[in-house]
Amino acid sequence: MSAAIVADRLGKRYGTQRALHDCTLEVPAGSVTALVGPNGAGKTTLLHLIVGLTEPTDGSISVLGASPRAQPTRVLPRIGFVAQDHPLERRFRVGEMLTLGRKLNPRWDDALALEWLHARGIALERRVGELSGGQQAQVALALAIAKRPEVLILDEPAAALDPLARREFLQALMEAVVERELTVLMSSHLLADLERVCDRLVVLASGGVQLNGPLDEIVASHRLLVGPPGDDAAVARVHQVVQTRHTSRQTTLLVRANGHVYDAHWQIEDVALEEIVLAYLQHPEQEVVA
Ligand SMILES: Nc1ncnc2c1ncn2[C@@H]1O[C@H](COP(=O)(O)OP(=O)(O)OP(=O)(O)O)[C@@H](O)[C@H]1O
Structure with missing residues (x-):
């Protein structure tokens, strides 16, 4: 096109x-x-x-x-x-x-x-x-x-x-x-x-572009990972972690997944567009996704 x-x-x-x-x-x-x-x-x-x-x-x-x-x-x-x-x-x-x-x-x-x-x-x-x-x-x-x-x-x-x-x-x-x-x-x-x-x-x-692409691809490529509190470095080695939230009970990661997420440590959920956009807006240091 x-x-x-x-x-x-x-x-x-x-x-x-x-x-x-x-x-x-x-x-x-x-x-x-x-x-x-x-x-x-x-x-x-x-x-x-x-x-x-x-x-x-x-x-x-x-x-x-x-x-x-x-x-x-x-x-x-x-x-x-x-x-x-x-x-x-x-x-x-x-x-x-x-x-x-x-x-x-x-x-x-x-x-x-x-x-x-x-x-x-x-x-x-x-x-x-x-x-x-x-x-x-x-x-x-x-x-x-x-x-x-x-x-x-x-x-x-x-x-x-x-x-x-x-x-x-x-x-x-x-x-x-x-x-x-x-x-x-x-x-x-x-x-x-x-x-x-x-x-x-x-x-x-x-003042800069943070996210750019087809809506369905943006939604399909992002996942919410919910797991026990602790080390999320292994995820960050494979996927782009857009946002991390810790509580005393759990860690929640919003990631732009690089392919499927296979990791029994994490419960993997779909994430709504609004949540994806808000995560990027809260973290303007995230690289451009095109
Ligand atoms: N004519 C102008 N002179 C000086 N600064 C300006 C001028 N026009 C825009 N700006 C500044 O440039 C930045 C971007 O403004 P712009 O109006 O493009 O933002 P926006 O994303 O459309 O905002 P909004 O959602 O509030 O409409 C702002 O910091 C604004 O103050």
Whole structure:
């Protein structure tokens, strides 16, 4: 599968503040990739570098084979972007937002935008500022999708939505992905949502990539080992120990297993994605897993 987005040792500094560093990753074409990380990890910075809103201070970023800053006309018409809090022009009517989209985007699909909004009961006469958060998110997604992008970038698109609106938003997103063979990169703190819609995961921590790969492989390769307190060095010689927890009664290891774990000392359990991600976030010194 070819890569739609390639970051090579990508970095961004604001004065002495390092927002992103040494970020190397590929987002395969046609994948739906989740981008997670704690507040301040550099997620928005990475997404802004991808859509050309900011320029790298180190390394390079290529989207659909071109640089978003150096070759914007080759890249930007082919990217849809839903920014954090989807900042729309609040005084505009929905129909006026579509007119703007039509004027600004050469590949604009008016029928698609109209159909999308109609299906969600959002009238063109409504002022954007009067819409609910969920409806505003749907308008932002309609505007991004009507560009007929090949790559769709979403920065915490559903963060402010209630669970029902979030579900509807993600459902709409998945419809668009299936119908249009989009490549999607979406940041969020809502792991359960991401697990439902994404097939790949990138974890950013302290401005660098910590975990990157297909979701099912990440889940399949990690195991929880529970055993009597004591020496866990033998496990560490074979497997990558991501997290160790000791109590007086037992030791619990979260490991990235190098093949099967054969060791009668340990009770071996599957581990949920959320627990894996939290373990990496608590141990940012762990090496990149790709
Ligand atoms: N314009 C800026 N000027 C100075 N520092 C910035 C700027 N933008 C971001 N930063 C810093 O870069 C780091 C990464 O910020 P970024 O917004 O990319 O993180 P994030 O992972 O998106 O966080 P959140 O989950 O809170 O949205 C933070 O320490 C932030 O303070």
